[in-house]
Amino acid sequence: MRPLTNEETATFFQKLAKYIGANIKHLIDRPDETYCFRLHKNKVYYLSESMMRLAASVGRDQLGSVGICFGKFTKTGKFTLHVTSLDYLAQYAKHKIWIKPNGEMPFLYGNNVVKAHLGRITDDTPEHTGVVVMSMNDTPLGFGVTARSTVEMKKLQPTDIITFHQADVGEYLRSEDTLF
Secondary structure, eight states: OEEOOHHHHHHHHHHHHHHHGGGHHHHHSOSSSOEEEEEETTEEEEEEHHHHHHHTTSOTTTOOOOSEEEEEEOTTSOEEEOGGGHHHHHHHOSOEEEEOHHHHHHHHTTOOEEGGGEEEEOTTOOTTOEEEEEETTSOEEEEEEESSOHHHHTTSOTTSEEEEEEEETTHHHHTHHHHO
16 A cells, blocks of 8 residues: 555545535544555555554555455556545535436436436536436435536426436446445
């Protein structure tokens, strides 16, 4: 386990900023304890410094995971967020979309969100920005990227896509062997 390099940190924070913006500072500057991001086997983990010191005593090959996995770096150097970071994304998200109960299951099966399933959306959500997809009772279901801005969504047909699927909580079952 090692700290992220400057390039890795920039790539990771750019991806994270699409969803939570300047709220990244709340992840690092916490009142309870100091938290940090560490890289282990191309995956970025979020953990407290005390947990990091304890994990340092475990061998690199024996350490499976530690803390919360936010995502992984691909072989090309791009960063992909995992659904395991959803709790923090939902807590600090700038933009959210709430979908109706009849749209929850299609989204949880990996489909995009269509306008007919839209319950409500954060005001002034721009096009191609990260959003957290919530149920109508404020349960985070996953996250994605908007296909249109809020203004354009009002003019769309009910079958038009408004949010592209990125990850959902159904992945805990569908991809459990590759998730951790």
